[in-house]
Amino acid sequence: MMKICLVRSAFILTIFALAKVSGCKDSFMKATLVRPTGRKIKKNCTWVASRPSTRCTFKHATDFCPETCSDFEPDCESDVRARFKIPFIGWRRCIWVSRQPILRCAIKGISNLCRATCGSLPTSAPTMCSTDALCGADVATTYGPLECDPSGLELMLLDQYSHSDDGETTDVMVRLYGPAEVTQAAALVIVAPHGGDLEPTYMTTRTTDDEVYCPEDDDCVVSSDSYTKEIATKIANSVIENYCKVPYLVINELHRSKMDANRERPEATFDDPEAINAWQNFHDFIQDAQNAIQSQFGTIVNEDDIEGIIGILFDVHGYAGYDWDDSDGGKFIQWGYRLSKETLDQDPSTGHCPVDSDLADSSTRGSFTHARALPDQSLECQVRGPQSLGQRMNELLPMTSDAMCGASLPSFDYQDPKAISSNALYCGDDDGTCHYYSGGFDLEVHERHDWESISGIHMNTVQAELPRCLRWATDESRDTVHDEVANNLSIVLCSFLRDLFGADANTC
Numbered sequence: 001m002m003k004i005c006l007v008r009s010a011f012i013l014t015i016f017a018l019a020k021v022s023g024c025k026d027s028f029m030k031a032t033l034v035r036p037t038g039r040k041i042k043k044n045c046t047w048v049a050s051r052p053s054t055r056c057t058f059k060h061a062t063d064f065c066p067e068t069c070s071d072f073e074p075d076c077e078s079d080v081r082a083r084f085k086i087p088f089i090g091w092r093r094c095i096w097v098s099r100q101p102i103l104r105c106a107i108k109g110i111s112n113l114c115r116a117t118c119g120s121l122p123t124s125a126p127t128m129c130s131t132d133a134l135c136g137a138d139v140a141t142t143y144g145p146l147e148c149d150p151s152g153l154e155l156m157l158l159d160q161y162s163h164s165d166d167g168e169t170t171d172v173m174v175r176l177y178g179p180a181e182v183t184q185a186a187a188l189v190i191v192a193p194h195g196g197d198l199e200p201t202y203m204t205t206r207t208t209d210d211e212v213y214c215p216e217d218d219d220c221v222v223s224s225d226s227y228t229k230e231i232a233t234k235i236a237n238s239v240i241e242n243y244c245k246v247p248y249l250v251i252n253e254l255h256r257s258k259m260d261a262n263r264e265r266p267e268a269t270f271d272d273p274e275a276i277n278a279w280q281n282f283h284d285f286i287q288d289a290q291n292a293i294q295s296q297f298g299t300i301v302n303e304d305d306i307e308g309i310i311g312i313l314f315d316v317h318g319y320a321g322y323d324w325d326d327s328d329g330g331k332f333i334q335w336g337y338r339l340s341k342e343t344l345d346q347d348p349s350t351g352h353c354p355v356d357s358d359l360a361d362s363s364t365r366g367s368f369t370h371a372r373a374l375p376d377q378s379l380e381c382q383v384r385g386p387q388s389l390g391q392r393m394n395e396l397l398p399m400t401s402d403a404m405c406g407a408s409l410p411s412f413d414y415q416d417p418k419a420i421s422s423n424a425l426y427c428g429d430d431d432g433t434c435h436y437y438s439g440g441f442d443l444e445v446h447e448r449h450d451w452e453s454i455s456g457i458h459m460n461t462v463q464a465e466l467p468r469c470l471r472w473a474t475d476e477s478r479d480t481v482h483d484e485v486a487n488n489l490s491i492v493l494c495s496f497l498r499d500l501f502g503a504d505a506n507t508c
């Protein structure tokens with residue numbers, strides 16, 4: 001397997017100079033091959049490679065697996081005639097690609113199969129760019145649930161901020177949960193800033209177009225990210241169930257029309273004194289959690305001499321995405337690293353490709369400012385390589401009856417948010433450009449320990465915008481889908497943490 005990856009990488013590096021050679025590599029998809037008896041079988045090149053002398057003689061095998069079957073004179077210039085299975089789209093032939101070649105040749109792996117169709121395009125560019133060469137194509141290891149006994153472990157309420165207006169009713173506005181003892185902790189802070197539903201009448205109601213507090217071009221948002229509080233809590237409980245460690249969890253109980261915890265203070269609070277208190281406590285609670293994780297897991301100095309806390313902050317959101325493919329929005333989980341879709345744009349015609357080289361001069365752009373320079377790590381691979389959070393989630397699909405619901409962007413399968421969000425296959429907006437959410441205030445300030453001055457020790461942050469198809473699902477399936485999402489995210493976050501900091505760090 002490793003040898004194949006190296007060969008593929010070499011092809012990727014020469015792909016721009018030698019366009020015709022680009023089609024001469026094994027496909028990662030399944031294809032319909034035909035045995036000498038005439039029987040059709042659906043297999044991939046790994047299967048062919050295990051007995052090439054026989055299987056390369058099956059119809060379509062040679063052209064589908066030209067590296068494996070290099071002794072059988074593969075045709076590297078024509079379209080493959082077999083049907084092949086495109087992840088999340090289904091079984092197609094090159095004739096389907098030829099109907100919308102500009103869009104469809106951009107789907108990962110297609111230009112390698114529909115060589116004539118895609119090779120005749122003026123910019124017959126693969127979307128894989130150099131991520132493949134940098135990070136390889138091997139699936140990441142999954143650190144699966146442990147055989148451990150979680151009894152006795154639970155999310156404890158460690159702190160809260162509440163307000164009592166008339167001495168009778170008490171409104172709890174912000175809550176911090178975590179382990180009873182710090183030795184039980186997981187190196188993970190889960191944050192839900194937009195899932196609250198508390199709307200005290202004594203607080204100012206935020207509006208979308210307030211002239212003082214809402215920036216001119218960017219109106220304030222006052223609608224909540226439904227079910228993100230519930231899902232964030234389930235993720236925390238899944239970590240306990242699966243790994244017998246207790247993460248920290250910070251919940252904003254206030255509805256977004258009262259306080260938006262993921263904005264700078266004026267826009268967040270409209271200068272309402274109670275909203276300011278809640279906002280301050282929300283962020284202080286996150287810092288408290290980071291302090292606890294630092295005391296338990298320590299820090300590590302990376303190759304850029306940046307000291308970072310061993311752990312991750314995960315900020316949970318949801319997007320309506322009215323501009324995506326239908327009224328329910330897109331199906332992607334949008335991962336945010338404070339890298340815009342322009343920064344993530346893979347445009348080989350301009351040579352704009354790897355995140356790493358683009359960010360070489362800057363230590364402040366994007367999140368993962370600490371993780372990116374740990375030994376043998378790369379921001380490009382962390383964001384959309386096979387070991388990225390997004391790709392790890394893809395490996396656990398499906399999560400609902402719709403296989404596409406919850407596919408991750410960016411990920412190894414879907415590397416380029418700009419291409420995806422202007423691809424008619426996914427984006428149904430009239431002007432052909434859907435919105436990609438790259439992360440906000442929480443990530444910006446909590447990437448550093450001293451959040452108020454954005455300084456001090458680093459801690460890696462990432463956000464996920466969950467699609468409506470996962471958050472709402474259906475009335476009947478909602479609870480089950482939330483369980484599935486939370487379970488998968490706990491596995492993905494813990495596997496990522498373990499690969500990043502090593503098994504000895506005992507992060508999860």
Ligand SMILES: [Zn+2]
Pocket residue numbers: 194225262316317318
């Ligand atoms: Zn949100």
